[in-house]
Amino acid sequence: MSDQRVFARYRANEIRLDLQNVDIKKFKSGTTKKKNALRKIIVNLTLGNYNEMIDLLPEILKFWQIEDDLEVRRICHEYTRSVGSMKPKLTDEILPFVLKDLRSKNENLQIMALRTLIFVPSPPFTSEAFKFLMSLINHRSDSIELTRTAIYSLVQMDDFDHARISGLLEILLDIVSQSSEEPTIQIAALNTIYAIHEKHQDMKPLGISIDTCFNLLSLLPNLNEWDKGLLLEALPASVVPQTHDDVFDMIDIVLPQLQHVNMLVVLNTLKFIVYLLNYVDRINETLVKRLSSSIVALLNKPPELEFLLLRNVILLLLSRQTPLLEFDVSYFFVEYYDPIYIKDTKLECLYLLANSENLPQILDELEQYATDIDIQMSRKAIRAIGNLAVKLDDNAATECVHILLHLLEFGVDYVVQEIISVLRNILRKYPNKFKSNIREIVEYTDSVQEPESKNAMLWIITQYSDILPNYMSIFQNLTSSLLEEPLEVQFSILNSSVKFFARSPSAETKNQCMGIIQLCINEIDNPDLRNRALMYDRLIAVSGNIGVTNPGISILQTIVDGKLPVIELNSKLDPMVLEELELNMSSITSVYLKPTSQIFRGNRTKLLPQSPILVTDREALKITNYKGLKNKGDSSTKGMPKRTATMSDYDKPAEKVNQLKGKRKSTLNGPSKLARKPSMLMRRLSMKNPF
């Protein structure tokens, strides 16, 4: 660029020198040098060198007066914004210059000036900004760009003076519903209203009428990708459909957008459809297929986008008993070069997708991952196998346990720890199914090291002591280092020893049990543990002499060795939470899969708006296939175009589009029936021969 590097820290004096030097020299080479010097100022502002740069204000003002090059102006405005947000007081002398730009004829300058006005948090700037915005919105400017910038800026202005902006909302709503406006302006207005409504919890949620909604949807083909995304973002929960026909029409209109290459558009379309599906009386199978394949096609996006997508897939899989999505599990197989966060999420998807049909395929994969070189991954895979056994039926459990035992043979340290831990859960769910394998498992007693696996092993030994002839010696082995164990293991040891005693009261078990109790009371400092030990001590004292017939012992048995409830894995979310998450698809909350209100305060909780057709019981909603539906309720209309045409008709879709056109027009300004005839013909042709 020039002799000096632009990208470096400078002192105010150095730059000032640069700026002055060039004034003397020739004009042409001077301009580039001056620009370079100005650029240095911006670089230094980014680097946080504020205090030095503030000294340069007089120079900046000088340039503002004499230069009308757009780039110089841009730098001046940027300077104002940075300095202004740090030291608002200093900017008062800049204000006249900004206002001059604002009144200029140049659209770009005007936009720049408006942005500066809004960005600087100082009262004179803000009030000027208000003045300008008011006049702009009342007497519209010709420049689309400027109008759009102005409309978007209202969101920011809302922070300064909410009451004043609220007054403008009516005008904005008018803009949204006027189809004579430029589409991008309509979207800007819609988005601004939406954003302001979202920001203020005390405001009523935004409501858009059905007609306006159809009008807006008809804009879709003419919008650029970001505007499409914004439109579909604002619609869910704002539009409350009142009839099933409306819902199906809306779905039909947005459905093509699933094929857009921009993921924002696809996800927001998906969100809108998922929202609309709360207001239907049936869901068509082909719709499920379309949603699913549109998601699969997005899996090739860069990892960050893929991650977001997978998180939302999890959400959708959780959302219904019969999920809205159907996938071939192989899409979710982990690839070697996937970043770890993707691998993690894919594992979760696999877990959720598993059913008795695809289980062998999934287990094969999980077994592969379990021997993965990455320790975390391998542990998670084992955990997943274990959870699958608990989630699915007992046939599945047999297969899972088989694989786990196979993996156990490798004897790798962390694998053993993890397997023992998950086996406990499986054994709790199916207490009698795997008795024959207990001995095999117990052989690994010496390799358990982590607290969780030790606990699990202790539990297994205690629970199955009746089929383990040498359980006493194994147990003693584990208890030998009682004092060094972590607290949770100490608890387990204590419990187990009492259980042994309660089960087969003998001098031996009593001695052992009392020994451990005494150790816990005398040697360990933890009050909880000591309390527990004391309680057991008293319990045993009360229960009296050794002897199976002693009633005291059987009472002791029921207390310490009662029947355990069957465990279940709870992967379901609370319906309220689900509802909110679905409305927040593809937002930050969807990554954390937690409701906004729970972790982040001060946010509006989104709820499904009431409507006579709101689905109250999701599970009753059947996913049907097309044949059974087509003539639902009225079988005589045999294939005639019905307003409620189903999703699966999309191989002869011209009908539907026409229907909608007719409908929209009738709600607007008189139907033009003439237009329908030629397209009927077209449709015939296109049905016979799609090309």
Place this chain on the structure above:
Amino acid sequence: MASAIYFCDIKGRPLLSRKYRDDIPLTAIDKFASLLADLEEESSVIPPCLTYNNTQYLFIQHSDIYLVAITNLLRTNIAEVFAFLYKIIDVLGDYLKTVEEESIRDNYVIIYELLDELMDYGIPQITETKMLKQYITQKSFKLVKAAKKKQNAARPPSALTDSVSWRSEGIKYKKNEAFLDIVESINMLMTQKGQILRSEILGVVKIKSRLSGMPDLKLGINDKGIFSKQLTEDDTNNNATSKKQNKIELEDLKFHQCVRLSKFETEKIITFIPPDGDFELMNYRLSTSIKPLIWCDMNVQVHSNSRIEIHCRAKAQIKKKSTATNVEILIPVPEDADTPNFKYSHGSIKWVPEKSAILWKIRSFPGGKEYSMAAELCLPSTSSKSEEVQNKKPVQVKFQIPYFTTSGIQVRYLKINEPKLQYKSYPWVRYITQSGDDYTIRLI
């Protein structure tokens, strides 16, 4: 709704920034570097979304920089943010060729201007390079010209919000041409024995348009391809064809924003007004099972503490007429292996110690031929790791097959119609099949 966009270096320190909304503290970005460092220490999992103190850091990685968007609004649409960040990389790629720390520092100001145009109050605006170029060059910035030659200097500026936001009016070429490339990438995961675990075809239709005015294009694709729901397979695959599912998921198509989606929905015709220059018209994905085009039979024997033996047979399972070019088979070997010894019939083999692998290159691999190789490497006599934790890296295969598509997709016609100018135009079509990012053989 991003409040600010930052370019950060590999450590997470800011290089360049643009604030769009005034609702986050200036110091928020300073925390990013330490957040990254903390996470790296804790575990290797660094998700692309971080939260600290009610501020959300959403970022993507590209070469040696991070692109970070900061926001404090929870309803922020992440898809929008990530899609936008990738768009920035695309646009900068067009302007600067390479996007990395050095080029960012060098082109500081132009990036500044671009960021100004790309986003407004955190809402993405115009992101088509061609449109931006006409907008940014207006400001007589020199780098633009340096980065790419300008073809239509005297183009009148038009409002960015035309109904066709991706194409400006008044484009003129002496010779009107459209180049169409159909590139199919094959992803496949095989076991060592050649059994297929997963396979898919990822197709892209790329167009380079050099057309004047506002042409309306109509693309017809053979009905034996995607659209009639039938696959044509080359001769060698005849047996397999009958078993293959005939239905191809139309829904897997994704189109550039210029394609009229509703027209496609209703009439299954692809019509569009193309942006000027290069763009991806559509991409598609087929998950039908396909025969591996380059089939490998691997045999790896590890004699622990002494040596490792690798035998590989590769076969080009394509038409006799076709030829696979630039075939590369990358076979991982243990890190501590040395003294390689190779025997092979074709191509060249080298040991790449930095990747711990051996690379077998065959420049030209005619269809139906079968080549083989054998390698032997010594292992140190003292082995530290137990055998389970052996290297699980897969074998990677790369190849290209010109003039051939696996799915059988073919362009029937590309009609170009410019209503006003009515010029003669020349569409060019080219096909190529290549290996995708993930054409791998899993070693047990």
